[in-house]
Amino acid sequence: xxxxxxxxxxxxxxxxxxxxxxxxxxxxxxxxxxxxxxxxxxxxxxxxxxxxxxxxxxxxxxxxxxxxxxxxxxxxxxxxxxxxxxxxxxxxxxxxxxxxxxxxxxxxxxxxxxxxxxxxxxxxxxxxxxxxxxxxxxxxxxxxxxxxxxxxxxxxxxxxxxxxxxxxxxxxxxxxxxxxxxxxxxxxxxxxxxxxxxxxxxxxxxxxxxxxxxxxxxxxxxxxxxxxxxxxxxxxxxxxxxxxxxxxxxxxxxxxxxxxxxxxxxxxxxxxxxxxxxxxxxxxxxxxxxxxx
Amino acid sequence: xxxxxxxxxxxxxxxxxxxxxxxxxxxxxxxxxxxxxxxxxxxxxxxxxxxxxxxxxxxxxxxxxxxxxxxxxxxxxxxxxxxxxxxxxxxxxxxxxxxxxxxxxxxxxxxxxxxxxxxxxxxxxxxxxxxxxxxxxxxxxxxxxxxxxxxxxxxxxxxxxxxxxxxxxxxxxxxxxxxxxxxxxxxxxxxxxxxxxxxxxxxxxxxxxxxxxxxxxxxxxxxxxxxxxxxxxxxxxxxxxxx
Numbered sequence: 001x002x003x004x005x006x007x008x009x010x011x012x013x014x015x016x017x018x019x020x021x022x023x024x025x026x027x028x029x030x031x032x033x034x035x036x037x038x039x040x041x042x043x044x045x046x047x048x049x050x051x052x053x054x055x056x057x058x059x060x061x062x063x064x065x066x067x068x069x070x071x072x073x074x075x076x077x078x079x080x081x082x083x084x085x086x087x088x089x090x091x092x093x094x095x096x097x098x099x100x101x102x103x104x105x106x107x108x109x110x111x112x113x114x115x116x117x118x119x120x121x122x123x124x125x126x127x128x129x130x131x132x133x134x135x136x137x138x139x140x141x142x143x144x145x146x147x148x149x150x151x152x153x154x155x156x157x158x159x160x161x162x163x164x165x166x167x168x169x170x171x172x173x174x175x176x177x178x179x180x181x182x183x184x185x186x187x188x189x190x191x192x193x194x195x196x197x198x199x200x201x202x203x204x205x206x207x208x209x210x211x212x213x214x215x216x217x218x219x220x221x222x223x224x225x226x227x228x229x230x231x232x233x234x235x236x237x238x239x240x241x242x243x244x245x246x247x248x249x250x251x252x253x254x255x256x257x258x259x260x261x262x263x264x265x266x267x268x269x270x271x272x273x274x275x276x277x278x279x280x281x282x283x284x285x286x287x288x289x290x291x292x293x
Numbered sequence: 294x295x296x297x298x299x300x301x302x303x304x305x306x307x308x309x310x311x312x313x314x315x316x317x318x319x320x321x322x323x324x325x326x327x328x329x330x331x332x333x334x335x336x337x338x339x340x341x342x343x344x345x346x347x348x349x350x351x352x353x354x355x356x357x358x359x360x361x362x363x364x365x366x367x368x369x370x371x372x373x374x375x376x377x378x379x380x381x382x383x384x385x386x387x388x389x390x391x392x393x394x395x396x397x398x399x400x401x402x403x404x405x406x407x408x409x410x411x412x413x414x415x416x417x418x419x420x421x422x423x424x425x426x427x428x429x430x431x432x433x434x435x436x437x438x439x440x441x442x443x444x445x446x447x448x449x450x451x452x453x454x455x456x457x458x459x460x461x462x463x464x465x466x467x468x469x470x471x472x473x474x475x476x477x478x479x480x481x482x483x484x485x486x487x488x489x490x491x492x493x494x495x496x497x498x499x500x501x502x503x504x505x506x507x508x509x510x511x512x513x514x515x516x517x518x519x520x521x522x523x524x525x526x527x528x529x530x531x532x533x534x535x536x
Contacts, residue, residue: 045535045536048374048377048378049377049378049381050374050377050378050535050536051535051536052533052535065381066381066382067381068381071378071379071380071381072378072379072380075378077374077375077378079371079374079375079378083370083371083372083373083374083375084370084372084375085304085308085366085367085370085372086370087308087309087310088304088307088308088372089307092303092304092307093307093372093375095303096300096301096303096304096307097300097375097379099296099297099299099300099303100296100297100299100300100376100379100380101296101379102296140375
């Protein structure tokens with residue numbers, strides 16, 4: 001589990017992150033979303049101990065990152081673009097991490113195989129495509145078989161096949177192996193098929209935190225009736241909030257079953273009654289409208 | 294700590310730049326030995342032999358650059374972020390880099406004496422003027438003096454690399470600070486006995502003691518102090534800095 005508690009990071013002229021709190025639970029993929037400049041990478045840097053918070057704290061498996069006994073076994077990170085030396089081979093890059101984490105050197109070859117890079121282990125990382133670097137970064141993150149994975153813009157440079165592969169891999173790691181997976185992205189399409197929960201930030205602050213399941217439960221109820229005025233009055237008396245569009249009502253605050261009951265009690269014949277689903281993209285756009293830096 | 298040293302060694306040996314710098318450093322030893330043999334061919338054998346054995350300034354510069362590259366190279370590629378996510382204790386990372394840089398420098402320093410002797414033997418064998426006049430004790434004295442000298446400068450190079458986080462700036466500062474500014478400050482009377490340049494001269498040529506220079510033991514102590522102090526500053530600052 002990852003916990004951010006009132007995390008704050010200030011630079012000379014602005015606050016990059018302001019009292020940000022959220023939780024990424026084990027066994028699910030949590031999307032960490034926000035427009036460019038929202039503070040996602042700064043937050044991840046603080047979680048990873050790469051940047052010192054000016055306030056608050058971040059905990060990984062209940063401890064600040066710098067207090068973890070063997071970080072590579074507790075947390076794996078895919079950093080933006082893959083943090084590798086261009087002059088070093090992929091295999092040597094992973095072997096160095098294996099050595100630091102006390103893992104057998106053979107683990108490097110296993111992970112290269114797992115991410116589909118076993119045919120180019122001796123090639124210098126500088127000769128890799130961006131997509132190959134991302135795969136290598138994931139291999140490095142998985143070396144210590146950590147319980148927590150943090151991926152900063154992991155789909156950058158991946159082709160559609162690579163994105164599908166990444167999506168399946170992340171879901172398997174979270175759902176079958178019970179790992180905590182936090183994926184940051186500013187491109188919603190990359191993560192919306194993958195995530196179970198979403199943390200949305202903008203201008204360094206938490207905008208919303210919700211489970212994707214909440215979206216599926218419906219955002220509003222659409223009801224159509226010839227006697228729309230009468231239905232609207234009844235629904236409002238019943239506690240719903242109504243937005244009228246001709247003979248169509250959009251009702252918030254009540255589920256479709258209750259709206260149907262109210263219509264029956266009011267003696268209004270309905271020509272349509274359905275839950276209006278809001279997809280993740282709509283919700284994200286609403287939450288972050290006008291908040292990009 | 295052992296794991297981190299192993300990791301840093303893998304990183305060092307897997308880069309071509311490390312081997313290029315080691316090659317240039319060894320070349321510096323050969324050039325120094327040949328220059329000593331030729332320049333002092335008219336001097337007594339003892340003087341010629343000591344000048345063949347003495348440490349190479351070129352090698353000293355190169356091992357310093359090697360230290361800078363081992364440390365600062367990670368910042369340029371941002372691979373330092375991977376290093377710090379695998380090992381959260383930055384002190385251990387920096388100390389491991391110092392250990393690896395020192396190990397390479399010591400190996401070059403210890404190789405320096407037999408290599409210099411070999412160059413001299415080839416020179417004399419090819420009809421070069423002069424003769425060899427230095428025993429095993431002298432050779433051993435030179436070997437560990439030069440090794441300590443190279444090790445100290447390599448450690449200082451790592452500290453400069455950590456502090457500057459840039460190979461170009463680090464090499465510039467190392468070169469200017471250690472080989473220009475220090476020599477200028479060395480002309481100030483009270484500092485001359487303690488300057489890097491003087492300490493390196495004493496360690497690199499331990500049997501040629503000059504007036505106003507520290508004794509060999511003092512030079513070793515000063516080198517350890519300087520390298521330790523700069524490394525300590527590097528660690529203290531790096532632990533508080535963001536990556």
